[in-house]
Amino acid sequence: MKHYNITPSADMLAHLKRERIHDASRFIVGGAFADAHKNPRIAECGDGILRRWLLPLVLHSADYKEK
Numbered sequence: 001m002k003h004y005n006i007t008p009s010a011d012m013l014a015h016l017k018r019e020r021i022h023d024a025s026r027f028i029v030g031g032a033f034a035d036a037h038k039n040p041r042i043a044e045c046g047d048g049i050l051r052r053w054l055l056p057l058v059l060h061s062a063d064y065k066e067k
Helices: 010-029 032-038
Strands: 043-046 050-053
Touching: 010 032
Parallel strands: none
Antiparallel strands: 043 050
């Protein structure tokens, strides 16, 4: 608003919200979590069986009202 001297439109606010959500998602998914998400971990469970553990990532995207 300071730069253009007008109030941002609803479309612009929706765009900025979407960008913020995507940037936050990139931050969360990066680094060690990305490696753990792509590569399963093998661990021995309490019953003595080796199991592969995958860390699925479920992102809830509420960008659009119709979703």
